[in-house]
């Protein structure tokens with residue numbers, strides 16, 4: 473199955489690469505393939521797809537006095553279990569530090585530890601003269617996209633003037649600007665007022681992060697992009713009004729794109745409000761504290777995200793994998809939702825959760841491949857090597873069984889380094905059977921056969937999604 477169609481075929485792999493895609497029973501150089509190769513993976517009755525590409529993960533992200541609980545080792549192994557063969561993680565530079573130092577630290581964390589191939593985007597926290605001067609160098613290092621924040625004043629935040637200057641450099645260099653589009657200063661005031669009124673539980677995280685703050689920031693980012701001519705990629709879109717901003721801009725010929733995440737398709741603010749457990753009481757809701765926040769189902773955001781994936785108003789699905797345990801991490805925010813580390817762990821489940829959208833008729837099989845692999849490869853300059861099954865591409869291949877079943881939960885299928893699952897109880901009418909990364913079978917019918925260091929750094933080219 474590819475982004476554009478499906479066919480019955482054999483895929484021939486030699487070393488790390490795909491060398492041929494052939495009609496079943498084909499002979500190559502006079503020999504019958506099925507009898508002349510070393511290894512045959514029988515995918516009869518199953519889907520063979522290019523390995524998943526999760527273009528938004530945060531292994532070990534420092535946040536709110538702690539760090540995301542998956543290391544590159546545990547996080548990429550969990551990704552592999554779930555049929556993802558490439559991640560693009562965010563190297564981090566915060567206020568007062570230098571971009572090359574942050575980047576070097578990220579290489580250090582990842583090198584030799586990954587189960588699958590990985591690339592980096594660069595988070596730039598608070599654009600200044602140094603970071604502006606460094607942006608063009610990122611392209612030479614194969615880091616062709618960077619992320620700015622309109623949220624989190626004092627940590628990652630850039631104001632409009634800073635964003636404008638960065639986008640001017642991006643327009644000159646071909647860098648893709650990724651934007652966390654929420655009006656942080658407004659949200660911080662609303663959050664303070666809620667806390668002052670004694671409204672401190674996890675649910676109020678979502679009440680403070682109003683959709684208007686997402687719509688407004690999305691619009692502003694689009695306009696700054698248009699002023700500068702820099703293409704824009706809005707991350708973790710969750711509000712239907714933000715999608716409408718992107719759709720209107722695209723209808724006007726603007727080069728703007730958006731991603732959403734499984735949590736904004738499946739989970740809601742109402743469910744977060746209703747969450748309670750014996751162990752955590754109403755603090756249970758902290759498991760789903762992320763930014764942008766879960767949105768109201770009554771307001772129709774989730775349905776609108778699925779629709780936008782069908783109409784290409786949104787182009788991709790990434791996880792924004794940013795796992796924190798309840799114990800000692802999420803609980804930092806007991807009594808003040810602002811101190812709950814933001815993020816949900818999903819890197820293991822994206823392919824399954826999106827496949828369930830095929831089962832339920834939300835998207836086609838081809839669109840599933842496009843949203844989870846082919847477009848991420850094109851958007852972030854890896855297409856041809858990744859995101860497609862064709863001669864010359866890396867042999868990153870997943871065999872997916874539409875007759876299999878996956879029960880998601882902590883004591884079922886769970887390989888992320890977390891003490892809970894944000895997806896407990898989700899049932900998937902499909903199963904990742906075999907995962908091949910650069911020609912090596914790393915997951916096979918419930919067995920992990922890879923090891924850390926199998927994955928290497930992918931130097932990315934400029935986006936191939938833009939004219």
Ligand code: URP
Pocket residue numbers: 530652708761762763764792794814815816
């Ligand atoms: O809640 C989230 N999304 N945590 C990760 C950081 C970010 O803004 O993507």
Ligand code: ZN
Pocket residue numbers: 652707708763764
């Ligand atoms: Zn963000």
Ligand code: ZN
Pocket residue numbers: 528530792794
């Ligand atoms: Zn993120």
